[in-house]
Amino acid sequence: MPLQAASMALIWEQPSTLTVVLIVIVVLVFFLLITVGNSLLQVRAKELGVLHFANYSVLPNQKDITGKSQTAEDVIRLRKGYDIKLKGSATSNVESIQVNSVAVQPTNVHGIAPIPKLEVAIGDTVKAGDPLFHDKNLERIKFVAPVSGEVVEVRRGAKRAITHVVLLADKKPSYRTLNVPDLQTVDREGLVEFLAQSGAWPLIKQRPYNVLAGLDIIPRDIFISTFDTAPLAPDNNLVVAGQENAFQQGLDVLKKLTPGKVHLGLDAGGSGAHEAFSKAEGVEKHWFQGPHPAGNVGVQIHHIDPILPGEKVWTLGVQDVITVGKLFTEKRYDSARIVALCGAEVKNPHYIQTVQGASLKELLKDQLIHDHVRVVSGDVLSGEGKQMDDFLNASDDQISVIKEGDVLELFGWLFPIKARPSISPTFLSSLISGTTFAGETNTHGEERAFVVTGNYEKVTPINMYPQHLLKSILAGNFERMEGLGIQEVVEEDLALCEFICPSKVHVQQILRQGMDMMIEQE
């Protein structure tokens, strides 16, 4: 025994190369066996159709070690992205404004012909919910009046396309009575027909390509993001307060439209989620945390259940769901919208209670600090720039006003005088956290060819290569566009790429071009 102990001690004190190699090999083989076993277990779990097959493992995972219980509502943490901190976020008081002028804009919806068929003429009086027009090929989907009143104008744009049907609103609204089916007994077909007739159908957006949902399409799933991370975006917790019933009713309606699930994306950071969202019934909840675009429904879809080629899903905004719900709770088409009026050029940024398609001139009356401004329906990244005599877009819940930046700046590219938002650490202001920016519309440079690589990926929390997707669109390579995931994104998901692009490339425009090409191919 002592001899053996001595020889053991010798091995430990002066291990020969052979001993070390043998120990290393034994350890490696041990881990190899475990890894192989682990993989076989997961393969089997996947074959058996276990959804979260990654949870089946012979190895303890991090949560087992740290002792936290694994819940169904894991937070999905996204690191990529950027929050543009702008001045002029809306304070939480809500002002009710009754506007006189309201418009329905066919251009708000992708996927319909530019000249829809009008069902009314100038001078007609309509009730809220009465059909105004429909697409020539989709006769059953009605676009309805958000308010009651008189049709006063039909505006036309290039090639005689109808851009606006303008209504002069009554002081006292009257509503078209709807023949509301019983949600418990109605079948899917009847429900679809009712939604199409009631005017709520255009609220449903279909992905890929963000187009008007097809009547004969059965979506794989329906996705709703309950929070918005865009610059100065409205707080949906404030919007949904008092509308909890309508929201839940809306979710119940949507559940009937898909054989899959209704997925809700909730805010795990910042202000948290309202009970209407966190306690919503009959839906799958997913918690997200991270900078913009974590609140974009496209990003959430990618992390919940990505869209594969050939698949279709539908998306709605929170206020759209409430409008759908109110068809059943209040038996009428309620176009009420709470809109955040924000931006550094607004005197008193706050929320406004108004209707879809309200006149911007009336909403912004006495609200602007200067005249020379950019009025955006939506957020500053993917909203639409509007003239003052224009109207709020149907699905927008935000009006951003920032300064027009059409001034020459001496050595502005080298020594900028004013702080500007940027992801580049070459700007001092980007290093100081908590800096807010007024923001203006100057491009800060001229358009160039793609030069810098890898920076789009920094702000896109989706496993894709945005720059190569854009190149494949410019080259018209359909196979590559599909392979690189064009069906997974819409303009707003890549808006940050356009914001940060040092070559000032029109990312969203190119992406839309690609999506239109894909639609034509179908």
Added chain:
Amino acid sequence: MSALIKFLKKVEPDKKKSPFLHTLYDAVFTLVYTPDHVTKGGVHIRDGMDLKRTMVMVVIALQLCYVFGTWNIGQQHFAALGLYPGVFDGLHLKLIHGLIKVLPIFIVTHVVGLGIEIWYASKKGHGVEEGFLVTGALIPLIMPPDIPLWILAIAVGFATWIGKEAFGGTGRNIWNIALLARVFVFFAYPTEISGDQVWVSGLDAAAAGAGVDYGWFHLSFFNGIFDSLGWATFDPSATVIDGFTGATPLGLAYSGGWEAVTHVYSVDQMWWGDIPGSIGETAKPLILIGAVFLILIGIGSWRIMLSMFIGAAVMGLIFNGWGATPFMQVPWYYQFYMGSFFFAMAFMATDPVTAAGTNRGKWIYGLMIGALGLLIRVSNPAYPEGWMLAILFMNMFAPLIDHYVLEANMKKRLNRA
């Protein structure tokens, strides 16, 4: 300020009558003033970063190399003559000699390169793109100090014309423009950029007893000034000391291994860059400062830099294990003390246009450059430095690497079902 705008607007040449002048004017104007363009469609607010700022940041990162390179031209010149051995001895002479060499190279590079660039921009009717800001700053740093200016002009012309404009301009070229200029000299005029004769400037020949080659600027202009100030002057009768060969560490390592190198140059000398070589590539610490600066501001790709280092280190270890020639036996970590590895890593391989565009591709791209570069350095008898050829070679394969990375991403996406 508005007076300046008024003046600039007043001297604006007519666009139709003289497109070349107008393009030149436009380039100057946008350099002075950021244009008043506003966003149209798409985003309404844009990041403050543009291509001009991106490129200028790289040029800023190169400035230390310029300062050191100018001094080092003088330092090597006087070392050959056995004069002023200390760092600050005869500083004015070293700097002036350096400037007499660097400035003409810098000016010729820009006149030729920018001339072609502006001419093409005026033909195509768009603004002058910023790519040449960096290219123009890089080319002087990778040339030998005594390069004949006409050769330089032809090389820069070839690189900008054939290497860039023929492919469509900035952002569309396949090969690194600066390296293309260098490789042109390398293949067309090999005696001007290889061997032991070219790396120390201002000598009739790099051999003991040879005289100095001073021109009018040295002897009449600056000597006059220095005389009047009572400072030391350029001595036209100085001769090269005994034992001087002009060989670079790499040349020595090829023939005699690490011993031959340390016989002539100390490790410290090589690290700080007090050795003959191309103008801006010798001072490792200053290049690394530039590299760290580029990484911190997010312009240089740390992936390429790190993977290139790993690639070279692994290749060095393999050679150490093999050990067939004296050069292979040089310890792998000493390989980084010689030649232009760090300059190639920080400023050449990281060119975003010619490097791989995907993050995964950048790792492969850098690894391959590191391994190939050292392979060429150690096993190529004609020219013991490999980074230029390795980078150009991998530039050619970068699209292929990207292709396979994208294919993998596409496959993953389509197989998700």
